Amino acid sequence: MAYDEMAVDRVQHAILETPRTDIMSAADISRRVIVVGGGIAGLAVSMRLAQAGFPVILLEASELGSAASARNQGWLHSGALFALDTPPYARACMAALDQTLRFCPECIEPDASPMLYLFSRDDADVGSWTQAWTAAGIPWHSIPINSACAGLTGLDTTRIRYAFQLPDRAIRTSHLLFRLAAAAQAAGVEVRACTPARCLPIENRRIYGVVTSSGEVIYGQMVILAGGSSGLDMCSEFLEQCPGGQADFELIRLKSHLAALQPMIGPTPFCIPDAGGLNHLPHGTSSVFGSTQWERVSTADDLPIPKHVERLKQTIDEFFPDQISRSDSLQLWAGTTAQALRFDQIEAGRDIWPAVIDHARHVPPVDNLISVFAGRATLWAKLAEDTRRIVRAKLDVGPLQPAPRI
Numbered sequence: 001m002a003y004d005e006m007a008v009d010r011v012q013h014a015i016l017e018t019p020r021t022d023i024m025s026a027a028d029i030s031r032r033v034i035v036v037g038g039g040i041a042g043l044a045v046s047m048r049l050a051q052a053g054f055p056v057i058l059l060e061a062s063e064l065g066s067a068a069s070a071r072n073q074g075w076l077h078s079g080a081l082f083a084l085d086t087p088p089y090a091r092a093c094m095a096a097l098d099q100t101l102r103f104c105p106e107c108i109e110p111d112a113s114p115m116l117y118l119f120s121r122d123d124a125d126v127g128s129w130t131q132a133w134t135a136a137g138i139p140w141h142s143i144p145i146n147s148a149c150a151g152l153t154g155l156d157t158t159r160i161r162y163a164f165q166l167p168d169r170a171i172r173t174s175h176l177l178f179r180l181a182a183a184a185q186a187a188g189v190e191v192r193a194c195t196p197a198r199c200l201p202i203e204n205r206r207i208y209g210v211v212t213s214s215g216e217v218i219y220g221q222m223v224i225l226a227g228g229s230s231g232l233d234m235c236s237e238f239l240e241q242c243p244g245g246q247a248d249f250e251l252i253r254l255k256s257h258l259a260a261l262q263p264m265i266g267p268t269p270f271c272i273p274d275a276g277g278l279n280h281l282p283h284g285t286s287s288v289f290g291s292t293q294w295e296r297v298s299t300a301d302d303l304p305i306p307k308h309v310e311r312l313k314q315t316i317d318e319f320f321p322d323q324i325s326r327s328d329s330l331q332l333w334a335g336t337t338a339q340a341l342r343f344d345q346i347e348a349g350r351d352i353w354p355a356v357i358d359h360a361r362h363v364p365p366v367d368n369l370i371s372v373f374a375g376r377a378t379l380w381a382k383l384a385e386d387t388r389r390i391v392r393a394k395l396d397v398g399p400l401q402p403a404p405r406i
């Protein structure tokens with residue numbers, strides 16, 4: 001069980017399910033935007049569109065936030081990890097960190113401090129890193145290794161050469177999901193959990209609604225697919241490769257592995273960029289470890305791949321000898337997410353940008369279908385704003401309410 005599963009359960013029970021279709025006017029139904037998928041992407045996009053004045057219905061196959069959005073590591077990136085290779089992505093992460101803290105301050109993991117960036121190699125080019133952080137507007141400071149590592153039980157400090165503190169935080173994703181769901185509902189989104197979308201009926205390049213698994217047809221003027229990894233097949237249906245019509249991106253599934261140890265090694269999150277990106281995020285009474293390795297996979301399952309589990313355990317062992325064997329409990333799990341990557345980004349796991357795909361521009365063309373991919377959960381606000389802009393540009397809807405600042 002993922003560390004956040006109980007909390008996700010609370011999200012479900014707190015969400016009011018008030019079907020509004022019966023009180024929606026025919027005019028509203030014809031203007032309606034249908035969002036498929038109730039993870040962080042679907043919730044953020046629904047909220048933003050409803051705030052902008054669109055009637056929105058969100059269909060979730062099972063429970064809100066039950067897939068990648070609840071199985072992730074809860075790392076609110078400052079962008080420092082990406083500042084050397086992709087400065088624009090680092091800046092986008094830093095902006096997202098500020099937006100997330102403003103929108104949902106309670107999502108910060110209580111008692112956890114800002115993140116340590118530790119370097120383990122003598123020849124680590126820390127000068128380049130610090131310059132890149134400064135250039136990206138990410139505040140940092142160097143700290144003595146002993147005081148930096150004092151709170152990390154079992155760490156072999158002889159392996160650490162440099163230590164810096166950066167603003168990355170451990171967050172409780174369930175709190176962010178809950179806040180988004182509540183804001184979406186307050187803005188008028190009709191949320192329907194346990195309503196899988198089964199197919200998208202299409203006529204003359206236009207989708208006229210969504211057919212649910214019970215056979216109900218939900219009509220609307222636009223469909224937004226936010227189904228994450230498990231919803232990819234619906235989207236792929238429209239993107240079969242056509243000779244000469246290749247899109248400039250590829251839809252891929254990415255899998256990553258996490259390990260939770262109890263008792264926790266301490267309340268300090270850290271990452272070690274020059275050790276496979278080994279990282280640690282404290283959550284409740286657990287220490288959740290991950291790495292920056294992502295595997296390309298072909299199925300939507302979340303089953304761990306043994307060789308990747310072993311690699312993660314070995315890296316933890318190198319820095320925290322015997323800590324796994326001494327722990328009271330070790331949980332290992334994998335999570336899968338989906339992303340639209342440009343071909344030069346296929347070495348996955350680094351700068352995975354939020355992507356909004358307007359299918360009118362791709363083969364085969366569908367005029368009123370959009371697919372959205374979050375990239376990182378914490379880039380939700382950028383994804384939502386990018387989507388709002390594209391939807392606004394595509395739909396002839398007259399003046400809309402200005403979107404509130406996040």
Ligand SMILES: Cc1cc2nc3c(=O)[nH]c(=O)nc-3n(C[C@H](O)[C@H](O)[C@H](O)COP(=O)(O)OP(=O)(O)OC[C@H]3O[C@@H](n4cnc5c(N)ncnc54)[C@H](O)[C@@H]3O)c2cc1C
Nearest residue numbers: 037039040041061067068069072073075197228335377378
């Ligand atoms: C192991 C792991 C660790 C990660 N760590 C981090 C991290 O620390 N920080 C960070 O920012 N990001 C992290 N990410 C990335 C982040 O979790 C994802 O980018 C994000 O959660 C994707 O959200 P989503 O809404 O697109 O997809 P999901 O959360 O997968 O949601 C998709 C939803 O659509 C629903 N759905 C699918 N098909 C249908 C259908 N036919 N009808 C109706 N509903 C449907 C599903 O039930 C699901 O609820 C991590 C991802 C993984 C896998």
